Amino acid sequence: MHAIPPGSTVAVIGSGAMGAGIAQVAATAGHQVLLFDTRPDAADKAILEIGKTYAKLVEKGRMGAVESDLARERLKRIASLHEAAGAVLVIEAIVEDLDAKRLLFAELEGIVGDRCILATNTSSISVTAIGAQLRRPERLVGMHFFNPVPLMALVEVISGLATSREVANVVHATAESWGKSPVHAKSTPGFIVNRVARPYYAEALRLLLEQAADVATLDAVMRDCGGFRMGPFELMDLIGHDVNFSVTNSVFAAYYNDPRFTPSILQQELVNAGFLGRKTGRGFYRYGDDAAKPAPQSEAPSQKPSALRHAGGLGAVDALAERLRGAGFDPVAIEAAPGLYCEGAAIHLTDGRSATERAEADGHRDTILFDLLLDPAGATRIALARADQCGDAAWQAAVGLFQSAGFAVTRLDDVPGMAVMRTVAMLANEAADAVNQGVCSARAVDIAMQKGVNYPRGPLAWADSMGLRQVVTVLANLAATYGEDRYRVSPLLRRKLASDPQGARFHAR
Numbered sequence: 001m002h003a004i005p006p007g008s009t010v011a012v013i014g015s016g017a018m019g020a021g022i023a024q025v026a027a028t029a030g031h032q033v034l035l036f037d038t039r040p041d042a043a044d045k046a047i048l049e050i051g052k053t054y055a056k057l058v059e060k061g062r063m064g065a066v067e068s069d070l071a072r073e074r075l076k077r078i079a080s081l082h083e084a085a086g087a088v089l090v091i092e093a094i095v096e097d098l099d100a101k102r103l104l105f106a107e108l109e110g111i112v113g114d115r116c117i118l119a120t121n122t123s124s125i126s127v128t129a130i131g132a133q134l135r136r137p138e139r140l141v142g143m144h145f146f147n148p149v150p151l152m153a154l155v156e157v158i159s160g161l162a163t164s165r166e167v168a169n170v171v172h173a174t175a176e177s178w179g180k181s182p183v184h185a186k187s188t189p190g191f192i193v194n195r196v197a198r199p200y201y202a203e204a205l206r207l208l209l210e211q212a213a214d215v216a217t218l219d220a221v222m223r224d225c226g227g228f229r230m231g232p233f234e235l236m237d238l239i240g241h242d243v244n245f246s247v248t249n250s251v252f253a254a255y256y257n258d259p260r261f262t263p264s265i266l267q268q269e270l271v272n273a274g275f276l277g278r279k280t281g282r283g284f285y286r287y288g289d290d291a292a293k294p295a296p297q298s299e300a301p302s303q304k305p306s307a308l309r310h311a312g313g314l315g316a317v318d319a320l321a322e323r324l325r326g327a328g329f330d331p332v333a334i335e336a337a338p339g340l341y342c343e344g345a346a347i348h349l350t351d352g353r354s355a356t357e358r359a360e361a362d363g364h365r366d367t368i369l370f371d372l373l374l375d376p377a378g379a380t381r382i383a384l385a386r387a388d389q390c391g392d393a394a395w396q397a398a399v400g401l402f403q404s405a406g407f408a409v410t411r412l413d414d415v416p417g418m419a420v421m422r423t424v425a426m427l428a429n430e431a432a433d434a435v436n437q438g439v440c441s442a443r444a445v446d447i448a449m450q451k452g453v454n455y456p457r458g459p460l461a462w463a464d465s466m467g468l469r470q471v472v473t474v475l476a477n478l479a480a481t482y483g484e485d486r487y488r489v490s491p492l493l494r495r496k497l498a499s500d501p502q503g504a505r506f507h508a509r
Contacts, residue, residue: 003177004089004117004170006030011084012091013037013104015046018121019093021149024050026091027074028150029178034078034087043077050075053150085111089174091143093121101130109134117167119143124194124250127187128160137162141171144191145180146452153181154452160187181451183444189254192440192448194247196459198261199426201244204232204419205264212415213297215284220296221410224381226420227374227456233284237277241270259486260430298381299409302400305342307332314338315467316349319376320405327405337362343397350385350418351470352425352477357416359387366394370402371418372466374456382407385414416481417474425474427455428463429490435460435506436492442506460506468497468504 004010008031012023015037023046027033037043051072057063084090090108094100105118112118118140120130131137142158155175159168168184175182185192207218219231236244245267252261270276270283277283285293310321310331317338321331324340334341339348348358350369359367367390371383382402386395399409412418417425431445440448446458463471472493479487496504 002170003173004031007032008089009034009084009087010089010091011036011078011087012093013081013084013108014093014095014121015039015043016093017147018145018149019091020046020050021147022091022093022121022145023047023075024053024150025178025180027071031074033075034084035075036078036081036084047072047075047077081107082111084108085113087112087116089117089119089171091119091121096122096124098125098129101125102133105130105134105140109136117141117170119171121145122158124190124247126160126189127158127163131160131162138164139167141167142185142187142191143171143175146193152452153179154193154448155180155182156185156191156193156448156452157182158185158187158191163187181447183440183448185440185444185448186438188437188439190247190251192434192445193452195251195439196427196430196434196445196449197453198248198251199423199430200228200453201232201236201248201267202262202264203423203426205266207415207419208233209264209266210413210415212413212419213410214294216294217296217410217412218419220381221371221383221412221419222423224408225371225373225379225383226424229454229456232423236267237283237285237287239277240279241267241276241283245271259484260488262486296381297410299399299403299411302396302403304400304404305397307342308401309334309336309341311336311338311341314349316370316373316376319373320370323377323405324401329404340401342401343394344391345394345398347384347398347401350416350421350474352417352422352474353481354414354416355385355387356389356414357481359389365389366391368395368398369418371412372421372424374420380406380408381410383410383412383418383420385412385418388414417478421474422478424459424462424466425471425478426487427459428471429475429493431459432463432490432492432506436490446507463493464505464507468493469501472497 010026010031011034012019013036015035023033023035035043054068058065058068120142127142131140141163144156146152146154157168157172172182215233219233222228222231248263275282278287281287308329308331311334312318339346344366345368346364347368355367355369359365367387369385373379402409434445435442442460446461449455450458472489475487475489
C-alpha cells in the first residue's frame with residue numbers, strides 16, 4: 001500500500017505538544033501542513049517553536065539549512081477548519097474527550113473531500129466509538145503517536161470495527177515514510193502499549209506493598225539487572241501519578257475489573273496527597289535543588305568462597321557460571337538441580353516460588369535465589385533472596401561469590417518471583433493475551449514495547465529467550481502462591497507449549 005505522497009496536504013487539528021510534534025514530523029517529511037487551533041495565537045506560537053527546533057537541528061548538523069527553511073515554509077496556520085478542505089489526511093490532536101472528538105470529526109466530514117483520511121491521535125478512547133456517528137466511519141483510523149513525537153519512533157495504527165483496511169494500510173505506510181515504526185492494532189482498551197505496560201507498574205507497586213525493598217532499590221534492580229532504561233517508580237514520577245493512575249483505572253474499568261489490571265492503593269494514596277511526581281516536587285522521590293536521591297541497598301563486602309560447584313542445564317545459571325570462571329573459579333560439574341553450589345548454599349534462578357517455599361520443597365535449608373538478568377555477562381548488579389531457614393554462613397558465601405565477579409549484590413526480601421522475573425513474566429503474559437485476542441501480532445507487540453516505552457527487549461522475544469516453559473512455570477507458581485486470577489497463564493502460552501514442548505517460540509529463530 002502506498003503512503004500519502006510528499007507535497008500533499010496534511011491538516012493537524014490542535015497545536016499542543018502532540019499536535020505541534022506531528023506537524024513538525026509531517027512538514028519535515030515534505031508535506032504541506034495546515035495547523036489549526038481554537039485558542040488565539042496557539043498555532044502561530046507552535047509554528048514559531050517548530051522553527052526554533054529546526055534551527056537547533058541545523059546548529060547540531062542534524063538538518064541542512066535549506067532543508068530547514070523549506071520545512072518551515074511548508075507550515076501554515078489556518079483560522080478556520082474550512083481551510084482544510086483540500087487535505088488528504090487530517091490528524092486530530094485535541095483534548096481526550098469523546099464528545100469533543102465526535103463533534104470535530106462530524107464537522108470535518110462536511111468539509112473535506114470523500115477520499116480524505118481522518119485520523120485521531122487518541123491514546124485511550126475507542127476509535128470505534130469516535131467514528132460511530134460518522135456517515136463514513138470506514139475512513140476514520142487511530143494514529144497514536146508518542147511524546148515527544150519527533151523523537152519517539154512508535155505509531156500505533158488503530159482500526160475500529162468500521163475502519164477500512166485500506167485506510168489503515170495507507171496510514172501505516174505514511175507513518176513509515178515519516179521515519180516512524182508503525183504497528184497495526186485493533187481498537188481495544190489501552191491499545192498495545194498502555195495495556196501491555198500495566199504489569200511494569202503493577203508488579204513494582206505490589207513488591208513495594210509487600211516490602212520486598214525500598215523504591216530506590218527496586219528501581220536499581222529493574223535498571224541494573226533487567227536493563228530497563230528507568231525503574232518503575234522513577235518512571236511513574238516522570239509520567240505523573242494522576243496520569244498513570246487514571247490510565248490504570250481506565251483499563252481496569254474497560255476490562256470489567258479484570259484483576260490483572262487492579263489499581264494500587266499505594267498510588268491512590270499518592271494521588272490523594274497531591275504527591276504526583278516531578279511536576280509537584282514529590283512522588284515516590286523528592287525533587288528540587290536540595291533533594292538527594294536515595295542510594296539502592298547493596299550488601300557489604302563479603303569474603304570470596306574457596307570453591308564452586310555447578311549443575312548446568314539452565315541458560316541463566318550457565319551464563320553466571322561462565323562469568324564466575326572469569327573471576328578465577330573453576331566450577332566442578334555435579335548432577336543436581338540447575339544451580340550454583342558453594343559452602344552449603346544452593347543458588348537457583350527464581351521460578352516464581354519464594355526461597356523459603358523452595359527450601360522446604362527441596363529439603364535444603366540454605367537455599368538462595370537470584371533474579372532474572374537481561375545480560376548475565378555485563379550486568380553490574382544481581383538481586384538475591386534467602387530462605388528464612390538459610391544460615392548466615394551460606395548467605396555470606398553467596399554474596400562473596402557474586403561480588404568476586406564484579407556484581408553489586410542487592411538483597412530482596414523473600415517475595416515470590418522476585419522483581420525482574422515476575423515483571424517480565426507478566427509483561428510476556430499480557431503480550432501473549434493481546435496476540436491471542438487479535439489485538440496485534442507478536443512482531444507488533446514487541447516493536448511497540450521497544451519503540452514506545454524503550455523496553456530493552458520485546459516481551460515475547462524475551463519469553464523466547466527464557467523459554468516459554470519457564471515463563472509458564474513462574475506464572476503458575478505465582479498463581480498458586482497468591483491464589484489470584486491476576487496471574488492466570490495466557491491460553492496462547494499453554495497452547496504453544498502443548499504444540500512443541502521443547503522448542504515453542506513466538507518468533508522464528
